[in-house]
Amino acid sequence: MTEARPRLRRTVGDSLEDFERDLISNLYYQRGTTIESASGPDGYHTLAVTVRDRLVDRYARTAAAHYAANPRFVYYLSAEYLLGRQLRQNLLYTDTERWVRPIAEDLGVSLEALEVYDVEPGLGNGGLGRLAACLLDSMATLDIPAVGYGIRYEFGIFKQTFRDGQQVERPDDWTFYGNPWEFPAPDDRQLVGFYGTTKADPKDPTGLKKHWVPGETVRGEPSHMLVPGYGTQTVNIIRLWQARASRESFDLARFGVGQYVEAVDDIVKAENISKVLYPDDSTELGRELRLKQQYFLVACSLRDIIRRYRLRNSGWEGFADKVVIQLNDTHPVVAVTELMRLLVDEHGVGWDEAWSITRRTFNYTCHTLLPEALETWPVRLLERLLPRHMEIIYAINHFFLEEVRAAYPGDEDVVRRMSVIQEGDERRVRMAHLAVVGSTAVNGVAELHTKLLAETTLHDFATLWPERFHNVTNGVTPRRFLRMANPRLSTLITESLGDEGWLTDLERLHGLGTAADDPAFRAAWRDVKRQNKVELAAAVERSTGVLIDPDALADVMIKRFHEYKRQQLKLLHVITMVNRIRADPQATYVPRTVLFGGKAAPGYHAMKLLIQLVNAVADVVNTDPVIARHLRVVFPPDYNVTKAQFVIPAADLSEQISLAGKEASGTGNMKLALNGALTIGTLDGANIEIRDRVGADNFFLFGMDAPAAAALRRSGYSPRSFYEADFELRLAVDTIASGAFAKGDRSVFAPVVDAMLGRDEYMALADYRAYVDCQDTVAEAWTDTERWTRMSVLNTARCGFFSSDRTVREYCAQIWKVDPVRVSP
Ligand code: TH1
Structure with a gap:
């Protein structure tokens, strides 16, 4: 493969004069205003895009280098990211603060004054989301080919105010002034189904292949933000999905009979999926909309991963050699069943081969021991919302329990404990069990945590499959x-x-x-x-x-x-x-x-x-x-x-x-x-x-x-x-x-x-x-x-040990088995 033709690539200048010229030109042509009449937000946005453009150049070279090398990629799936403010970071990573200071001074504005418009995307609750951001930073810094996938919540974590000392929550309308750091990519949209029915495939003697006819479809529209490495040319991306009504997702017939408002109502419902981040940290909330969010993230991301794989590869034998997916806690674990569905139902791969690919593709990080944080979903909800996935879970569990019975003949107690399905008045799917069954590696996030996981929460699994268990102690950038x-x-x-x-x-x-x-x-x-x-x-x-x-x-x-x-x-x-x-x-x-x-x-x-x-x-x-x-x-x-x-x-x-x-x-x-x-x-x-x-x-x-x-x-x-x-x-x-x-x-x-x-x-x-x-x-x-x-x-x-660079090196060596790809200047 040849790199993108140079004549089609524009390079930003590398001097103070270039920077200043771009700044003025962006103010004029992007914001449509002048130095004399620019507002604070005008100044911020102009500076942001001027800095951002220095990264776009690196990103284009990164994409070309990755295309040429066709490396193994890390795909990080997370329901949460806490990226923090972007302006200062990108000034540092492009080494442009030394220019911005004097220019701003000349214009009589301070960087600090512009920074008040730099709103942090609060797309997470706490440590789990911030860890995801630190790991992405370190992956880019270590030249690891990686993409982070997440949800572009319209409202991030609520804003906390106090009234008479009491917490009052206010919505976080973080894109109110626009987000200069993201690039919409509507061409890469994906369709996601929900509800509906499944049909047997008459040509399939095993009965394991089926056809799902969703009752509702929603469109996922991606945009990406740049994730630069420090002291390197690599710029990776984080791809965030926003839910949009698909043409199929509202009832065209209603328009015909004058039920215009009712028809538009379906649009609103579809777009609710990515409306708001669930503001609960370390607690499970078994709400239907949350499961919808999880599947929405997974369905969009897996299709995008397959699309990217196919740009340079064909056939499925090599999939797990080119793709490694890290599941950030159980929130994206429905991905295990979605990949099976895509391979078996949509791409005609046999069950056993599909399972081998799936298991080799996924790894799971557990972040907690609290019982109330271990997600389980009611079987009845899954049957309704994702009927085909529930069938696949039953099949996965069937084959898994055969393995358990072979390992512990006659011990039905261990079968009951390990089953992906928790029996009881309301049967539920244990997402952590599904994650361990469907992964190559499972890791805890500190030594004690990993030890306790293996001794308590996941004890039976650690006994059956000790080789799957790892510790990777967290780090910070x-x-x-x-x-x-x-x-x-x-x-x-x-x-x-x-x-x-x-x-x-x-x-x-x-x-x-x-x-x-x-x-x-x-x-x-x-x-x-x-x-x-x-x-x-x-x-x-x-x-x-x-x-x-x-x-x-x-x-x-x-x-x-x-x-x-x-x-x-x-x-x-x-x-x-x-x-x-x-x-x-x-x-x-x-x-x-x-x-x-x-x-x-x-x-x-x-x-x-x-x-x-x-x-x-x-x-x-x-x-x-x-x-x-x-x-x-x-x-x-x-x-x-x-x-x-x-x-x-x-x-x-x-x-x-x-x-x-x-x-x-x-x-x-x-x-x-x-x-x-x-x-x-x-x-x-x-x-x-x-x-x-x-x-x-x-x-x-x-x-x-x-x-x-x-x-x-x-x-x-x-x-x-x-x-x-x-x-x-x-x-x-x-x-x-x-x-x-x-x-x-x-x-x-x-x-x-x-x-x-x-x-x-x-x-x-x-x-x-x-x-x-x-x-x-x-x-x-x-x-x-x-x-x-x-x-x-x-x-x-x-x-020094607590650098997320060390954390990422450990993931690379123990779990991901990926190598860096250097991007030349
Ligand atoms: C946190 C853990 O509580 C914290 O100890 C750890 O350092 C951090 O993850 C990063 O590993 C978790 N946050 C969540 C959030 C949800 C569910 C489980 C956890 S565990 C929503």
């Missing part, structure tokens, strides 16, 4: 979460290490280890942290009205609100500090700012009430002149990737206090440690690996480990006994119960107290004493400034 978020620290690191090589080889941060012993370096390190805190303080004041002291210990807990993450435990500590100050106002206390950030799922009432309590405690603390001298509590609303980039560089203490065995990995823990925050944490998820690397002396460990937590639960956990045995704990709980945070009304937060003393599902009370004592150790450590700084430097120096 150092470009966004160190270089972009923390430019001051990045400069200091680069000065100390001599060059910027650490940005793509993060283990080089080890070189800072010796600098930790240099007092001048430590002073510079502290200075950076302080400046970051000054900046954060200004932002916090703007958004909450509360003044915070940049010299106070910045104690941050930023993550989704969930009982297992235990914001309630942090709050008990805050209230304990309040009670201590009240009891002895004259004593000396280490000044602290406690910063919370995070959303609760709109239907998660217990967590919404906890958010209200955090705000109520903040109110009491910040307005009490005695307490506020030592302590401030702030909760800026609408925590997202953009805000994370502000908060993380300013943090001194990172709260990672989930009940051991519940947080699969965590990735905020990595971002904070990488930015020199010390962790106070349990032996959970990736905390364990962080502690192993930074050293036990540089990590504040407390609480039960996973076996201890499991043992306590087995022995019959009674939160009340902990409450009664600990004076400070009793006082903290009683303070909430007294109505002190509700102007004396004891009823408002009574459910919080009841949850603590009643079930305390995640055993916060059992870990309270260890936690509060550990916080005292933290405060003590903070007073030794030099020692604290040394610990902070060592955290950064020793967190």
Whole structure:
């Protein structure tokens, strides 16, 4: 194959003058305005497309190189992506910020002023979506041929506001001003069916091949965003599907008889599929529309993958050699049945060969252990919505259970446990089981998580097929979460290490280890942290009205609100500090700012009430002149990737206090440690690996480990006994119960107290004493400034392992078996 003919390719100039000329021309011809009359959005969009065009050039060369090499591709299927803002990233990746600064200055605008129009696409809930974005960044940086597939939700994760301290959700109309970073590709649209009936194929003696006649069809229209690699020419893409009414999806007959509005109603229904992201993190919500979303993503993406495969290949024998599909949790797992359907029903491949291809194509990443996050779908819903897929699931399960019976003759108990179908009043399909059965490799996201998966949730599968199980510990991109978020620290690191090589080889941060012993370096390190805190303080004041002291210990807990993450435990500590100050106002206390950030799922009432309590405690603390001298509590609303980039560089203490065995990995823990925050944490998820690397002396460990937590639960956990045995704990709980945070009304937060003393599902009370004592150790450590700084430097120096580049290398070596393709300049 020859590359695209050069004369058809336009190359952007590579100088300040070219950039300036393109900027003016884009303002004039794209926005139809002039420098004199341009608005803020005009300026932003013009800059965005001018920067973007530098990437288009690389993308065209990447596509040509991939076409020529016909390599094995990684296809990442994910219902969620949290990409973060694009402008700064693309300025960095195209190395154009050095031009934009002076040009903007000449024009009397600041980059910061334009950036307010750079809306982050909030197409995810939390860690799972952000991980997908970090992995795509690292794949491009490592020149791995890859495409990310997702849904272009019209409304992303809701915007969080507070009214009287309560969370109020507002829709996130993220494309209101248009999205300059995406390219619609209507030519690559796909048709997706739902409902209908299946018919036997009379020519097929096995009965395994059938014909599906959908009752409804919807069109999927793709657009893509560019995913550039750092320090390389590779630009991959993420392809997002939006649902549109197909001509078949509304009733033309109705137009004929004047039922125009009713006919248009069908259009609305079809387009609802990609209307909104489900705002639930780590919980399963068995709603029909969500299953429709999942199948919509899968059906569009698989057809697109096959289309791409056929550009350079024919026949099916080689499919699994050219295509590897990574399933991001169970959300896209219906893909296993869809590929079978496409191969068997539509392309006439025999069942056994199709199954071999399918199994070799897919791999599955599990991100949780929480039972409520393990998706199951009612058989009856699948039979109605995806009748052919349900038949295929039965057939897959039939052959699978034959294998189980052969391995364990006479053991019907293991058959029942492992079956893809969960029997009971309402029969359900276990998506995680389907994923394991249909994949080559299954992985957990941190060592403990993988171990627990193999011992508990997927124990039978790990026993039957040990070779399928892998661990790939999560990572984060150092470009966004160190270089972009923390430019001051990045400069200091680069000065100390001599060059910027650490940005793509993060283990080089080890070189800072010796600098930790240099007092001048430590002073510079502290200075950076302080400046970051000054900046954060200004932002916090703007958004909450509360003044915070940049010299106070910045104690941050930023993550989704969930009982297992235990914001309630942090709050008990805050209230304990309040009670201590009240009891002895004259004593000396280490000044602290406690910063919370995070959303609760709109239907998660217990967590919404906890958010209200955090705000109520903040109110009491910040307005009490005695307490506020030592302590401030702030909760800026609408925590997202953009805000994370502000908060993380300013943090001194990172709260990672989930009940051991519940947080699969965590990735905020990595971002904070990488930015020199010390962790106070349990032996959970990736905390364990962080502690192993930074050293036990540089990590504040407390609480039960996973076996201890499991043992306590087995022995019959009674939160009340902990409450009664600990004076400070009793006082903290009683303070909430007294109505002190509700102007004396004891009823408002009574459910919080009841949850603590009643079930305390995640055993916060059992870990309270260890936690509060550990916080005292933290405060003590903070007073030794030099020692604290040394610990902070060592955290950064020793967190190189947590680069998502390492994560992607491990996926490549263990699971994907793909090689890079270099793109020449
Ligand atoms: C998160 C995990 O809770 C977190 O520990 C992990 O670091 C992250 O994934 C990345 O691996 C999960 N998010 C979700 C979201 C949904 C369902 C399950 C999980 S697990 C909707």
